[in-house]
Amino acid sequence: MGKDGSGAPVGRRVVLGMLGLGAAGVAAGGYLQNGLDNLLASVTAKDPTGLSGLLPGGQGFRFYSVADSIPHRSAADYRLTVDGLVDRPTTYTLERLQAMPRTRLVRDVQCVTGWRVPHYAFTGVRLADLLAAVGVRPEAKALRFTCFDGVYSESLTLDQAGRPDMLVAYEMDDKPVTAAHGGPVRLYAAPMYFYKSAKWLSGITLTDRVQPGYWEHYGYDVDAWVGRSNGRTDVPTS
Amino acid sequence: MSQPPEALRRFTTAERWIHRTTAVLMGIALITAAFLYLPALAELVGRRRLLVTVHEWTGLLLPLPLLAGLAFRAVRADLRRLNRFNTHDRRWLSAALRYRTVPRPVPAGKFNAGQKLYAALVAGAVLVMLGTGLMMWFTHLAPLVWRTGATFVHDWLALVIAILVLGHIWMAAHDPEARRGMRTGWVARAWARREHPLWEKESPGGEPHP
Numbered sequence A: 001m002g003k004d005g006s007g008a009p010v011g012r013r014v015v016l017g018m019l020g021l022g023a024a025g026v027a028a029g030g031y032l033q034n035g036l037d038n039l040l041a042s043v044t045a046k047d048p049t050g051l052s053g054l055l056p057g058g059q060g061f062r063f064y065s066v067a068d069s070i071p072h073r074s075a076a077d078y079r080l081t082v083d084g085l086v087d088r089p090t091t092y093t094l095e096r097l098q099a100m101p102r103t104r105l106v107r108d109v110q111c112v113t114g115w116r117v118p119h120y121a122f123t124g125v126r127l128a129d130l131l132a133a134v135g136v137r138p139e140a141k142a143l144r145f146t147c148f149d150g151v152y153s154e155s156l157t158l159d160q161a162g163r164p165d166m167l168v169a170y171e172m173d174d175k176p177v178t179a180a181h182g183g184p185v186r187l188y189a190a191p192m193y194f195y196k197s198a199k200w201l202s203g204i205t206l207t208d209r210v211q212p213g214y215w216e217h218y219g220y221d222v223d224a225w226v227g228r229s230n231g232r233t234d235v236p237t238s
Numbered sequence B: 001m002s003q004p005p006e007a008l009r010r011f012t013t014a015e016r017w018i019h020r021t022t023a024v025l026m027g028i029a030l031i032t033a034a035f036l037y038l039p040a041l042a043e044l045v046g047r048r049r050l051l052v053t054v055h056e057w058t059g060l061l062l063p064l065p066l067l068a069g070l071a072f073r074a075v076r077a078d079l080r081r082l083n084r085f086n087t088h089d090r091r092w093l094s095a096a097l098r099y100r101t102v103p104r105p106v107p108a109g110k111f112n113a114g115q116k117l118y119a120a121l122v123a124g125a126v127l128v129m130l131g132t133g134l135m136m137w138f139t140h141l142a143p144l145v146w147r148t149g150a151t152f153v154h155d156w157l158a159l160v161i162a163i164l165v166l167g168h169i170w171m172a173a174h175d176p177e178a179r180r181g182m183r184t185g186w187v188a189r190a191w192a193r194r195e196h197p198l199w200e201k202e203s204p205g206g207e208p209h210p
Helices: A009-046 A096-098 A127-135 B014-039 B039-045 B048-061 B064-069 B071-081 B086-096 B113-137 B144-173 B175-182 B189-195 B197-202
Strands: A081-086 A089-093 A102-110 A116-126 A141-149 A151-158 A166-172 A186-189 A202-207 B008-009 B186-188
Touching: A009 B071, A009 B113, A009 B144, A089 A096, A089 A127, A096 A166, A102 A166, A116 A127, A127 A166, A127 B197, A202 B064, B008 B113, B008 B189, B014 B039, B014 B048, B014 B071, B014 B144, B014 B175, B048 B113, B071 B113, B086 B113, B113 B144, B144 B175, B175 B186, B189 B197
Parallel strands: A081 A202
Antiparallel strands: A081 A089, A102 A116, A116 A166, A141 A151, A141 A202, A166 A186, B008 B186
């Protein structure tokens, strides 16, 4: 092998050095990412190409879906069914939802994977108003949300659903909710991690107990308060 | 196997299979990462749970081909060559850094210093990705601040790995004989004399030292 196989073990040093850097990054990464987020936010604001938005920690929504494709439903075809333990099971059109009292909330959006979008506006009908309209039977304890992507589901307790910051939203950023964001109508659970805010909402069923939703079968907390669940300590959003 | 005398044995069957399986696993890991991470791609396929599962298991399997390959003497010998840096490697690196002023070529062994560094960087990166990935996968393994840090390292190192691998493919795309070496195990002696002269000299049947 001659002198090609002799000399300083630089390869081993590089590997060990990277392990050391990796460990240092794990220890310091939380603080570094905060600083980088601020830096990237200012870079992204002046970046006409939009490429900086692809860097880790860039501001903005990321698209998560568990379904095969983005389901599309037009405003005219959209229906929301409210049934289960209610006095008057009802199917709502988008028009009928929009005719109900409007509520506009501006809050931070916090994903359980770490990204956060500051000061974002959601507009829609308070879940409490919708429940009052259909009449909740005394034995009802929880809500189960189903979606027209055919896969996703979510849940809230009746007490949680009664909060004034729980919306059935048809506008984001004062524009109709797009298909990618879960339009025409999605849930917006302001005080909770964003996986609770089910996209493509098509059904609300009142049940006698909480039936955990899609991600909750994979270990996420059912009571997903921002900053007080899923082992995270984010600043509360509502 | 009768090969023309002008051909040199560069890689054994075991080495080529290690490269192939590692390349496939690395490709799947990078592609699933892109579909999990980039919104435009994520919107195309959805299926997040499936992508996460494929990504996790691919990452777990990624180091195995090389570990299994340690059973072969030729693999261990090439790892030793990749590990050790001698004076000719330092000359090669400094020439590469001043490529505008220093005329090529600078003699290299079986692997040039750039290839040696690439191998070490990717090996180290895969181990760091494995460690940080496991911390993100099994959330009870580490406290929250470490997991945030692990996510930070995993995200940024993924970007570095993608650039390294694209560079690796770019170099291969410009060298058909190097690709033939990895595909068939054999390379032309003329190519070895030009690209890896120190290795060509030590290989059986090579011209004696002047």
